Amino acid sequence: MASDAARLEQIRSTIADREIEFIFAQFVDMYGRPSAKLVPAAQLDSLVEDGAGFAGFAAGEIGQLPSDPDIAAIPDLDSFTPVPWQPNLARFACDVTVEGEAWPYCPRTVLRNVLAQAAEQGYEFKIGIELEYFLVQLNADGTIEIADKRDTLEKPCYDMAGLTRQYEFLTRVSRYCNELGWGNYANDHEDANGQFEQNFEYADALVTCDRAIFFRYMVHTLAEQHGVVATFMPKPFTTLTGNGAHFHMSLWKDGVNVFLDEGDSRGLGLSECAYNFIGGLKAHARAYSALTAPTVNSYKRLKLGSTASGATWSPVWISYGYNNRTQMLRIPAPGRIEDRTVDGSCNPYLAAAAVLASGLDGIANKLDAGEPNAENLYSFPYEELVGRGLRSLPATLHEAVEELERDDVLRAALGRTRENEEYVDYYLRVKRDEWFRYHEQVTPWEIREYLTRF
Known part of the structure; x- marks a missing residue:
């Protein structure tokens, strides 16, 4: 498997070649329902480093209370998926974190474990x-x-x-x-x-x-x-x-x-x-x-x-x-x-x-x-x-x-x-x-x- 740096470079190349303008940072709740933010492709580096922020309680059954800190959806680089019917769009499957730590209510994290x-x-x-x-x-x-x-x-x-x-x-x-x-x-x-x-x-x-x-x-x-x-x-x-x-x-x-x-x-x-x-x-x-x-x-x-x-x-x-x-x-x-x-x-x-x-x-x-x-x-x-x-x-x-x-x-x-x-x-x-x-x-x-x- 390619290193993260090499994989990121491949993604940058794909984004440029396909003229991708936007990326879905997507995660799922307990029901498997996908939630996402639409992020400009120009913000790729920031997205990969910091993730996309969400008020978790608003995003379904992901274990959050209204008083909890925001969740961050961190892209898995290997999940990069161009959206075939929308040529300027791509998607990452993301792992949910809170304040830099893996969020144990994230179904993808449960499977990873x-x-x-x-x-x-x-x-x-x-x-x-x-x-x-x-x-x-x-x-x-x-x-x-x-x-x-x-x-x-x-x-x-x-x-x-x-x-x-x-x-x-x-x-x-x-x-x-x-x-x-x-x-x-x-x-x-x-x-x-x-x-x-x-x-x-x-x-x-x-x-x-x-x-x-x-x-x-x-x-x-x-x-x-x-x-x-x-x-x-x-x-x-x-x-x-x-x-x-x-x-x-x-x-x-x-x-x-x-x-x-x-x-x-x-x-x-x-x-x-x-x-x-x-x-x-x-x-x-x-x-x-x-x-x-x-x-x-x-x-x-x-x-x-x-x-x-x-x-x-x-x-x-x-x-x-x-x-x-x-x-x-x-x-x-x-x-x-x-x-x-x-x-x-x-x-x-x-x-x-x-x-x-x-x-x-x-x-x-x-x-x-x-x-x-x-x-x-x-x-x-x-x-x-x-x-x-x-x-x-x-x-x-x-x-x-x-x-x-x-x-x-x-x-x-x-x-x-x-x-x-x-x-x-x-x-x-x-x-x-x-x-x-x-x-x-x-x-x-x-x-x-x-x-x-x-």
Whole structure:
């Protein structure tokens, strides 16, 4: 990796060559929502040295009180990203600091800290993220509908006509991903009407999470320019498949994928290290789902039952198996693990920190993954699988945060914040408030179900 001085010189050269006039200094809050200041490119040196200042309490859930000193968003030089559709604009992903010190409520810093713990053991964590989204139209009454009125097939997955009608939008996104060097390798119509997925190559976890934040921003922006709304919401339609953001994960040491073992006696191409990592994921899944599936709406995706297409394509049971999409953990190819709990509402930094910490605990304590499951778990009654000893994922956000509260491994990994507080406790406080605000709402379903029943 280039030194900071050499990298800064490269950035100056790019700014001059592309005639970039402005730079977004961008960071995210707990929800993964990007905030930014627009800084003239002429102020690059000052931005890099001092960061961009913000009143943190005004910028969302970043752990600030109104009485706290300003936060400073310090650019990560390796995250410099020209904005393809706005040639005179670029973006830095930033780490949040306060008075010169790393701010422990910054999600990017949380991930950095867990990556550092892995690095102490010689590991590098790499992930790819499959980000699914819908293109919808927002109606005057607040309801939504699929933007493409002709996208009505009962099984629209991979529909060529649906891809063709969105050709201009999808190829524009693909082209920009490739201009940025991300390696877009596939674009498809997903299982639900109006749903799409555009894949780019895996990378170091921090790089991939930075790209995921920018990808969501890019898709939202370009959709707006096309007169529609993009949503990564986990379950925007009751009867349709939800939006996942599945993590494909591997650990590397000295340039070698330590999850890979072509001689695996179980036939999955995984090493004992990988099986221990799976053991950690299974042990902590009920707790870390509060971070990989972090909203009230998430648990309407992680559900039993079916959708209009015939399957939810989301997990319910804590299990793993070879290339089996009914499992929580799928092994799509030798040497990597796919976690299907992760959805489109996740903060990728926090989700990655949680799954990595869980997997590392599995390695440290040689946790047993158990035997892989080859069955279609959608085909068995709930009671039968419980009777066989399978554990289910939480059914609600409230249940998930209760599990997270009791998980000492994730508490330690996500770190301390203010004196006498851990990040987990701050996270729980915010998420419980989110749950209670939802829970006290009277919904149209309740009116239909109960209005004249009694």
